[in-house]
Amino acid sequence: MHKRVLALDIGGTKLAAGVVAEDGRVCSFLQRRSLAERGPDDMLDRLFALGHEALAAAGSGGLHAVGIGCGGPLDTERGLVQGPPNLPGWDEIAVAERAEQAYGVPARLENDGVAAAIGEYRHGAGRGARSMVYLTVSTGVGGGAILDGRLMRGRSGNGGEIGHMVVVHDGRPCPCGSRGCIEAYCSGTSIAARARELLDDGADSALARVATLTAADVSRAAADGDPMAAALWDDTTEILGTGVASLSNLFEADVLVLGGGVTRSDDQLLLPVRERVDELAFEFAGERCRVVLSELGEQVGVIGAAAAAFDTFGR
Ligand SMILES: [Zn+2]
Numbered sequence: 001m002h003k004r005v006l007a008l009d010i011g012g013t014k015l016a017a018g019v020v021a022e023d024g025r026v027c028s029f030l031q032r033r034s035l036a037e038r039g040p041d042d043m044l045d046r047l048f049a050l051g052h053e054a055l056a057a058a059g060s061g062g063l064h065a066v067g068i069g070c071g072g073p074l075d076t077e078r079g080l081v082q083g084p085p086n087l088p089g090w091d092e093i094a095v096a097e098r099a100e101q102a103y104g105v106p107a108r109l110e111n112d113g114v115a116a117a118i119g120e121y122r123h124g125a126g127r128g129a130r131s132m133v134y135l136t137v138s139t140g141v142g143g144g145a146i147l148d149g150r151l152m153r154g155r156s157g158n159g160g161e162i163g164h165m166v167v168v169h170d171g172r173p174c175p176c177g178s179r180g181c182i183e184a185y186c187s188g189t190s191i192a193a194r195a196r197e198l199l200d201d202g203a204d205s206a207l208a209r210v211a212t213l214t215a216a217d218v219s220r221a222a223a224d225g226d227p228m229a230a231a232l233w234d235d236t237t238e239i240l241g242t243g244v245a246s247l248s249n250l251f252e253a254d255v256l257v258l259g260g261g262v263t264r265s266d267d268q269l270l271l272p273v274r275e276r277v278d279e280l281a282f283e284f285a286g287e288r289c290r291v292v293l294s295e296l297g298e299q300v301g302v303i304g305a306a307a308a309a310f311d312t313f314g315r
Contacts, residue, residue: 003064005309006051006103006186009112009301010070012036012086013139015043017050018299020306022315024123026299028057038242039089040081048102052238056166061240062259066099067309069112069301071140079109085175086140109307112136112301114160117144118151118296118311119304120257129254131248134273135162135288136300137240137269141174147251163187167243182243186236186264195232203228214249219265238267241276248281248289259294267295 009016071084079096099107117134126132141163163183173182205228219234221229246288
Protein backbone atom coordinates (compact mmCIF):
# COMPACT_ATOMS: atom_id res chain seq x y z
CA MET A 1 0.00 0.00 0.00
CA HIS A 2 1.41 3.38 -1.02
CA LYS A 3 1.54 6.15 1.55
CA ARG A 4 -0.82 9.03 0.77
CA VAL A 5 -0.62 12.77 1.25
CA LEU A 6 -3.39 15.35 1.15
CA ALA A 7 -2.21 18.17 -1.12
CA LEU A 8 -3.76 21.64 -1.01
CA ASP A 9 -3.15 24.37 -3.54
CA ILE A 10 -3.95 27.98 -2.62
CA GLY A 11 -4.27 30.27 -5.64
CA GLY A 12 -5.65 33.76 -6.19
CA THR A 13 -8.29 32.36 -8.55
CA LYS A 14 -8.67 28.68 -7.66
CA LEU A 15 -8.33 26.39 -4.66
CA ALA A 16 -7.50 22.74 -5.26
CA ALA A 17 -7.29 19.67 -3.05
CA GLY A 18 -6.19 16.17 -3.92
CA VAL A 19 -5.06 12.94 -2.35
CA VAL A 20 -1.79 11.86 -3.94
CA ALA A 21 0.08 8.58 -3.51
CA GLU A 22 3.84 8.27 -3.11
CA ASP A 23 4.27 7.35 -6.79
CA GLY A 24 2.52 10.58 -7.90
CA ARG A 25 -0.81 8.92 -8.64
CA VAL A 26 -3.75 11.26 -7.96
CA CYS A 27 -6.50 9.40 -6.04
CA SER A 28 -8.89 12.36 -5.93
CA PHE A 29 -8.84 15.93 -7.22
CA LEU A 30 -11.26 18.79 -6.54
CA GLN A 31 -11.23 22.48 -7.40
CA ARG A 32 -13.23 25.50 -6.21
CA ARG A 33 -13.09 29.23 -6.80
CA SER A 34 -10.85 31.05 -4.32
CA LEU A 35 -13.06 34.08 -3.64
CA ALA A 36 -9.87 35.73 -2.36
CA GLU A 37 -11.69 38.98 -1.59
CA ARG A 38 -13.30 37.24 1.44
CA GLY A 39 -9.90 37.04 3.16
CA PRO A 40 -7.79 34.24 4.64
CA ASP A 41 -10.07 32.85 7.38
CA ASP A 42 -13.00 32.25 5.05
CA MET A 43 -10.72 30.84 2.34
CA LEU A 44 -8.91 28.46 4.71
CA ASP A 45 -12.23 27.18 6.14
CA ARG A 46 -13.39 26.37 2.59
CA LEU A 47 -10.00 24.92 1.61
CA PHE A 48 -9.91 22.58 4.61
CA ALA A 49 -13.52 21.50 3.91
CA LEU A 50 -12.47 20.78 0.31
CA GLY A 51 -9.55 18.75 1.68
CA HIS A 52 -11.95 16.62 3.76
CA GLU A 53 -14.07 16.11 0.62
CA ALA A 54 -10.98 15.02 -1.31
CA LEU A 55 -10.10 12.54 1.47
CA ALA A 56 -13.63 11.11 1.39
CA ALA A 57 -13.51 10.85 -2.43
CA ALA A 58 -10.18 8.98 -2.29
CA GLY A 59 -11.72 6.22 -0.13
CA SER A 60 -10.15 4.45 2.82
CA GLY A 61 -6.44 4.65 3.56
CA GLY A 62 -4.25 6.41 6.10
CA LEU A 63 -2.98 9.95 5.77
CA HIS A 64 0.79 10.47 6.02
CA ALA A 65 1.00 14.28 5.86
CA VAL A 66 -0.40 17.43 4.26
CA GLY A 67 1.44 19.36 1.54
CA ILE A 68 0.37 22.95 0.79
CA GLY A 69 1.38 25.07 -2.18
CA CYS A 70 0.89 28.84 -2.10
CA GLY A 71 2.32 31.88 -3.87
CA GLY A 72 5.19 33.65 -2.11
CA PRO A 73 6.54 35.42 -0.26
CA LEU A 74 6.33 32.83 2.48
CA ASP A 75 8.41 31.28 5.25
CA THR A 76 8.53 27.57 4.49
CA GLU A 77 10.31 26.61 7.74
CA ARG A 78 7.67 28.26 9.92
CA GLY A 79 4.81 27.53 7.52
CA LEU A 80 3.79 31.18 7.19
CA VAL A 81 2.25 32.96 4.19
CA GLN A 82 3.60 36.51 4.15
CA GLY A 83 1.41 38.75 2.01
CA PRO A 84 1.47 37.50 -1.61
CA PRO A 85 0.31 40.26 -4.00
CA ASN A 86 -2.62 38.12 -5.21
CA LEU A 87 -3.95 37.25 -1.72
CA PRO A 88 -5.08 40.41 0.08
CA GLY A 89 -4.91 40.17 3.89
CA TRP A 90 -2.66 37.09 4.03
CA ASP A 91 -0.03 38.61 6.32
CA GLU A 92 1.84 36.14 8.55
CA ILE A 93 -0.90 33.50 8.23
CA ALA A 94 0.18 30.23 9.90
CA VAL A 95 -1.19 27.95 7.19
CA ALA A 96 0.86 24.84 8.03
CA GLU A 97 -0.07 24.97 11.72
CA ARG A 98 -3.76 25.41 10.89
CA ALA A 99 -3.62 22.46 8.50
CA GLU A 100 -1.98 20.32 11.20
CA GLN A 101 -4.86 21.19 13.53
CA ALA A 102 -7.45 20.45 10.82
CA TYR A 103 -6.09 17.01 9.83
CA GLY A 104 -3.97 15.80 12.78
CA VAL A 105 -0.83 15.09 10.70
CA PRO A 106 2.30 17.18 9.96
CA ALA A 107 1.99 19.77 7.20
CA ARG A 108 4.51 21.34 4.83
CA LEU A 109 4.05 24.73 3.16
CA GLU A 110 5.94 25.26 -0.09
CA ASN A 111 6.05 28.03 -2.69
CA ASP A 112 3.57 26.91 -5.36
CA GLY A 113 6.01 27.43 -8.22
CA VAL A 114 8.70 25.47 -6.40
CA ALA A 115 6.19 22.71 -5.57
CA ALA A 116 5.09 22.49 -9.21
CA ALA A 117 8.75 22.27 -10.25
CA ILE A 118 9.26 19.31 -7.89
CA GLY A 119 6.10 17.70 -9.31
CA GLU A 120 7.18 17.99 -12.96
CA TYR A 121 10.71 16.85 -12.10
CA ARG A 122 9.55 13.70 -10.29
CA HIS A 123 6.41 12.76 -12.18
CA GLY A 124 6.04 14.94 -15.31
CA ALA A 125 7.94 16.52 -18.19
CA GLY A 126 11.18 16.79 -16.19
CA ARG A 127 11.52 13.05 -15.49
CA GLY A 128 15.06 11.88 -16.12
CA ALA A 129 16.50 15.41 -16.40
CA ARG A 130 19.47 16.47 -14.30
CA SER A 131 18.56 20.16 -14.36
CA MET A 132 15.10 21.52 -15.02
CA VAL A 133 13.45 24.94 -14.78
CA TYR A 134 9.68 25.17 -14.37
CA LEU A 135 7.77 28.31 -15.25
CA THR A 136 4.07 28.69 -14.54
CA VAL A 137 2.25 31.30 -16.61
CA SER A 138 -1.09 31.75 -14.96
CA THR A 139 -2.89 34.50 -12.97
CA GLY A 140 0.69 35.39 -12.01
CA VAL A 141 4.03 34.00 -13.20
CA GLY A 142 6.15 31.81 -10.91
CA GLY A 143 8.45 28.88 -11.03
CA GLY A 144 11.26 26.88 -9.59
CA ALA A 145 14.51 25.24 -10.57
CA ILE A 146 16.12 21.92 -9.85
CA LEU A 147 19.80 22.16 -10.66
CA ASP A 148 22.06 19.12 -10.77
CA GLY A 149 19.32 17.19 -8.97
CA ARG A 150 19.00 19.72 -6.13
CA LEU A 151 16.09 22.04 -5.53
CA MET A 152 17.11 25.69 -5.62
CA ARG A 153 15.47 26.95 -2.42
CA GLY A 154 17.18 30.22 -1.52
CA ARG A 155 17.62 31.36 2.07
CA SER A 156 13.99 31.01 3.19
CA GLY A 157 12.43 28.96 0.40
CA ASN A 158 11.54 31.80 -1.96
CA GLY A 159 14.28 31.22 -4.53
CA GLY A 160 11.99 30.66 -7.48
CA GLU A 161 10.40 34.03 -8.17
CA ILE A 162 11.13 33.72 -11.87
CA GLY A 163 8.05 35.79 -12.71
CA HIS A 164 9.76 38.82 -11.23
CA MET A 165 12.86 38.56 -13.37
CA VAL A 166 13.05 41.93 -15.14
CA VAL A 167 12.94 41.59 -18.93
CA VAL A 168 12.09 45.19 -19.87
CA HIS A 169 14.15 47.95 -18.25
CA ASP A 170 11.77 50.52 -16.68
CA GLY A 171 8.86 48.65 -18.22
CA ARG A 172 5.26 48.16 -17.13
CA PRO A 173 4.52 48.37 -13.39
CA CYS A 174 4.26 44.89 -11.82
CA PRO A 175 1.95 43.90 -8.91
CA CYS A 176 5.15 43.22 -6.90
CA GLY A 177 6.06 46.94 -6.95
CA SER A 178 8.90 46.63 -9.48
CA ARG A 179 8.76 47.36 -13.21
CA GLY A 180 9.26 45.33 -16.34
CA CYS A 181 8.97 41.86 -14.73
CA ILE A 182 7.93 38.87 -16.88
CA GLU A 183 4.70 38.81 -14.86
CA ALA A 184 3.89 42.42 -15.84
CA TYR A 185 3.60 41.28 -19.48
CA CYS A 186 2.93 37.56 -19.67
CA SER A 187 0.59 36.60 -16.81
CA GLY A 188 -3.02 36.00 -17.82
CA THR A 189 -3.94 39.06 -15.80
CA SER A 190 -1.37 41.27 -17.57
CA ILE A 191 -2.27 40.02 -21.06
CA ALA A 192 -5.92 40.93 -20.42
CA ALA A 193 -4.96 44.29 -18.88
CA ARG A 194 -2.73 45.17 -21.84
CA ALA A 195 -5.53 44.35 -24.27
CA ARG A 196 -7.89 46.55 -22.27
CA GLU A 197 -5.36 49.44 -22.34
CA LEU A 198 -4.99 49.16 -26.14
CA LEU A 199 -8.78 49.22 -26.55
CA ASP A 200 -9.06 52.23 -24.22
CA ASP A 201 -6.49 53.96 -26.43
CA GLY A 202 -8.85 53.44 -29.35
CA ALA A 203 -7.39 50.31 -30.98
CA ASP A 204 -9.72 48.64 -33.47
CA SER A 205 -10.36 45.01 -32.49
CA ALA A 206 -13.11 42.41 -32.20
CA LEU A 207 -12.12 42.26 -28.50
CA ALA A 208 -13.94 45.59 -27.98
CA ARG A 209 -17.17 43.56 -27.87
CA VAL A 210 -15.97 41.29 -25.02
CA ALA A 211 -17.24 42.52 -21.65
CA THR A 212 -14.73 40.82 -19.29
CA LEU A 213 -11.55 40.23 -21.26
CA THR A 214 -9.29 37.27 -20.44
CA ALA A 215 -5.96 36.08 -21.85
CA ALA A 216 -7.87 33.21 -23.51
CA ASP A 217 -9.97 35.80 -25.42
CA VAL A 218 -6.76 37.46 -26.62
CA SER A 219 -5.15 34.19 -27.78
CA ARG A 220 -8.36 33.13 -29.54
CA ALA A 221 -8.70 36.48 -31.32
CA ALA A 222 -5.01 36.34 -32.29
CA ALA A 223 -5.53 32.87 -33.79
CA ASP A 224 -8.55 34.26 -35.68
CA GLY A 225 -6.33 36.94 -37.24
CA ASP A 226 -7.42 39.97 -35.23
CA PRO A 227 -4.50 42.39 -35.86
CA MET A 228 -4.43 44.02 -32.41
CA ALA A 229 -4.71 40.69 -30.58
CA ALA A 230 -2.08 39.11 -32.88
CA ALA A 231 0.39 41.95 -32.25
CA LEU A 232 -0.19 41.73 -28.50
CA TRP A 233 0.21 37.93 -28.54
CA ASP A 234 3.47 38.20 -30.55
CA ASP A 235 4.81 40.75 -28.09
CA THR A 236 3.84 38.50 -25.15
CA THR A 237 5.50 35.36 -26.54
CA GLU A 238 8.58 37.38 -27.51
CA ILE A 239 8.98 38.71 -23.96
CA LEU A 240 8.34 35.26 -22.46
CA GLY A 241 10.82 33.74 -24.92
CA THR A 242 13.40 36.35 -23.94
CA GLY A 243 13.00 35.37 -20.28
CA VAL A 244 13.19 31.66 -21.13
CA ALA A 245 16.35 32.22 -23.20
CA SER A 246 17.97 34.06 -20.25
CA LEU A 247 17.04 31.20 -17.91
CA SER A 248 18.49 28.73 -20.38
CA ASN A 249 21.79 30.63 -20.50
CA LEU A 250 21.85 31.06 -16.74
CA PHE A 251 21.25 27.45 -15.70
CA GLU A 252 22.20 25.28 -18.67
CA ALA A 253 19.15 23.17 -17.86
CA ASP A 254 18.28 20.05 -19.88
CA VAL A 255 14.67 21.12 -20.08
CA LEU A 256 12.48 24.13 -19.34
CA VAL A 257 8.85 23.24 -18.63
CA LEU A 258 6.04 25.74 -19.22
CA GLY A 259 2.78 25.26 -17.30
CA GLY A 260 -0.20 27.28 -16.07
CA GLY A 261 -3.48 28.43 -17.61
CA VAL A 262 -1.94 30.62 -20.34
CA THR A 263 -0.12 27.57 -21.78
CA ARG A 264 -3.50 26.03 -22.66
CA SER A 265 -3.03 27.97 -25.91
CA ASP A 266 -0.53 25.17 -26.61
CA ASP A 267 1.56 25.54 -29.82
CA GLN A 268 0.37 29.11 -30.23
CA LEU A 269 2.51 29.88 -27.16
CA LEU A 270 5.14 27.16 -27.31
CA LEU A 271 6.33 27.54 -30.91
CA PRO A 272 7.14 31.29 -30.84
CA VAL A 273 8.81 30.89 -27.43
CA ARG A 274 10.99 28.11 -28.87
CA GLU A 275 11.80 30.31 -31.86
CA ARG A 276 12.96 33.10 -29.56
CA VAL A 277 15.07 30.67 -27.53
CA ASP A 278 16.67 29.34 -30.73
CA GLU A 279 17.47 32.91 -31.67
CA LEU A 280 18.87 34.10 -28.32
CA ALA A 281 20.07 31.19 -26.18
CA PHE A 282 23.51 29.62 -26.26
CA GLU A 283 24.04 26.10 -27.44
CA PHE A 284 25.98 24.21 -24.80
CA ALA A 285 27.79 21.06 -25.91
CA GLY A 286 25.93 21.25 -29.21
CA GLU A 287 22.47 21.44 -27.66
CA ARG A 288 19.98 24.05 -26.52
CA CYS A 289 17.72 23.67 -23.54
CA ARG A 290 14.51 21.86 -24.62
CA VAL A 291 11.33 23.90 -24.04
CA VAL A 292 8.24 21.76 -23.45
CA LEU A 293 4.77 22.04 -21.96
CA SER A 294 3.81 20.65 -18.55
CA GLU A 295 2.67 17.02 -18.53
CA LEU A 296 0.74 17.30 -15.29
CA GLY A 297 -1.60 20.12 -16.42
CA GLU A 298 -4.02 21.44 -13.82
CA GLN A 299 -2.97 18.76 -11.30
CA VAL A 300 0.66 19.96 -11.18
CA GLY A 301 0.00 22.03 -8.03
CA VAL A 302 -1.32 19.14 -5.94
CA ILE A 303 1.17 16.57 -7.30
CA GLY A 304 3.98 19.03 -6.52
CA ALA A 305 2.74 19.97 -3.04
CA ALA A 306 2.43 16.26 -2.26
CA ALA A 307 5.98 15.58 -3.51
CA ALA A 308 7.25 18.43 -1.29
CA ALA A 309 5.51 16.83 1.71
CA PHE A 310 6.97 13.39 0.92
CA ASP A 311 10.43 15.01 0.65
CA THR A 312 10.00 16.66 4.06
CA PHE A 313 8.30 13.88 6.05
CA GLY A 314 9.79 10.83 4.37
CA ARG A 315 8.38 8.29 1.99
ZN1 LIG B 1 7.26 41.79 -10.44
